Amino acid sequence: MEAKLKRELGTTMLKSAGHAGGGCISEGQSYHTDTGKVFVKINHKSEAKLMFDGEMASLEAIVKTETVKVPKPIKVIELDTGGSVFVMEHLDMNSLSKYSKQLGEKMADLHLHNKKQLEKLNKEQQTVGKGAGQSDVAAVEKFGFHVTTCCGYLPQQHHSFFSFLPLQDNQWQSDWVPFYTQQRLQHQLNMVEKSYGDRETRELWAELQLKIPQFFKDVEIVPALLHGDLWGGNVAECADGPVIFDPASFYGHSEFELGIAGMFGGFNSAFYSAYHSKIPQAPGFAKRNQLYQLFHYLNHWNHFGGGYKGSSIRVMKTLLK
Numbered sequence: 001m002e003a004k005l006k007r008e009l010g011t012t013m014l015k016s017a018g019h020a021g022g023g024c025i026s027e028g029q030s031y032h033t034d035t036g037k038v039f040v041k042i043n044h045k046s047e048a049k050l051m052f053d054g055e056m057a058s059l060e061a062i063v064k065t066e067t068v069k070v071p072k073p074i075k076v077i078e079l080d081t082g083g084s085v086f087v088m089e090h091l092d093m094n095s096l097s098k099y100s101k102q103l104g105e106k107m108a109d110l111h112l113h114n115k116k117q118l119e120k121l122n123k124e125q126q127t128v129g130k131g132a133g134q135s136d137v138a139a140v141e142k143f144g145f146h147v148t149t150c151c152g153y154l155p156q157q158h159h160s161f162f163s164f165l166p167l168q169d170n171q172w173q174s175d176w177v178p179f180y181t182q183q184r185l186q187h188q189l190n191m192v193e194k195s196y197g198d199r200e201t202r203e204l205w206a207e208l209q210l211k212i213p214q215f216f217k218d219v220e221i222v223p224a225l226l227h228g229d230l231w232g233g234n235v236a237e238c239a240d241g242p243v244i245f246d247p248a249s250f251y252g253h254s255e256f257e258l259g260i261a262g263m264f265g266g267f268n269s270a271f272y273s274a275y276h277s278k279i280p281q282a283p284g285f286a287k288r289n290q291l292y293q294l295f296h297y298l299n300h301w302n303h304f305g306g307g308y309k310g311s312s313i314r315v316m317k318t319l320l321k
């Protein structure tokens, strides 16, 4: 692997700089190269390329916004032995502590970035001489993403719990509610149905589906670039400020991001007040927050089995009250 890495990165030096842990998905390893220190994620499964391509595209999209710091992506390389590696900038990271407020501000900046681009574009189009399609302003008017992303684990070893690939259908849609209902919730529920065929869940979903549009009355939703998997394990800080990593990006409702953020801890009140000072809570926020958590409960049920069934059903029942 190291010979190939050297070749692909065009570096004469490739010196191990230690094992950086790595999550439960991929092994992590840092190296010194001619152009600086890199962090390499290694996964030996054949599907890893798809997963890393999604992560690379997500990081590239976030970098372009110049809002919140992420490791700069460098390259996805396929290994001759099967599997792939993903090379990115190495960052010295510590647990988030003194930069919570800054993270809140920067996440809001990330979420507002596309809205600002759309406003710029609109202004330009009203200016004489610049018609539609003539602008250099990059703005996205739909919900989705240009590549598939993976929200969840692609384990190194096959494990009977993990019988599916946690791929997200990011096909572009003009409206958020059908996007979220079909391409996020329905997708998870189809997998639950396939694995467990649970009747109570099926019945609750039949009712809940019809109610979803009511949760979105009077809210205007502008596509926002999301990290997509913003739990406490994917945020940290460097010496100069907060950093987020391991994204599964797409353009969606900014509130979706706060779903998983609220589930496993890691975000304090300084984070939330800084975030909401830039993006205030819209009416109906609390209910939608539960609707957004439902996706993650179902995703966890599909990943880890029955332990998350109870939470999934509980949230569905609360939403139906």
Ligand SMILES: Nc1ncnc2c1ncn2[C@@H]1O[C@H](COP(=O)(O)OP(=O)(O)OP(=O)(O)O)[C@@H](O)[C@H]1O
Pocket (backbone or CB within 6 Å): 020, 021, 022, 023, 024, 025, 026, 027, 028, 039, 041, 071, 088, 089, 090, 091, 092, 093, 233, 234, 245, 246
């Ligand atoms: N660019 C980087 N530079 C240095 N260390 C990193 C970098 N990216 C990740 N790490 C370290 O590796 C760990 C795992 O990273 P990451 O979450 O991206 O991997 P993963 O295999 O997708 O794992 P999981 O989602 O299970 O946490 C992080 O918690 C962090 O300590």
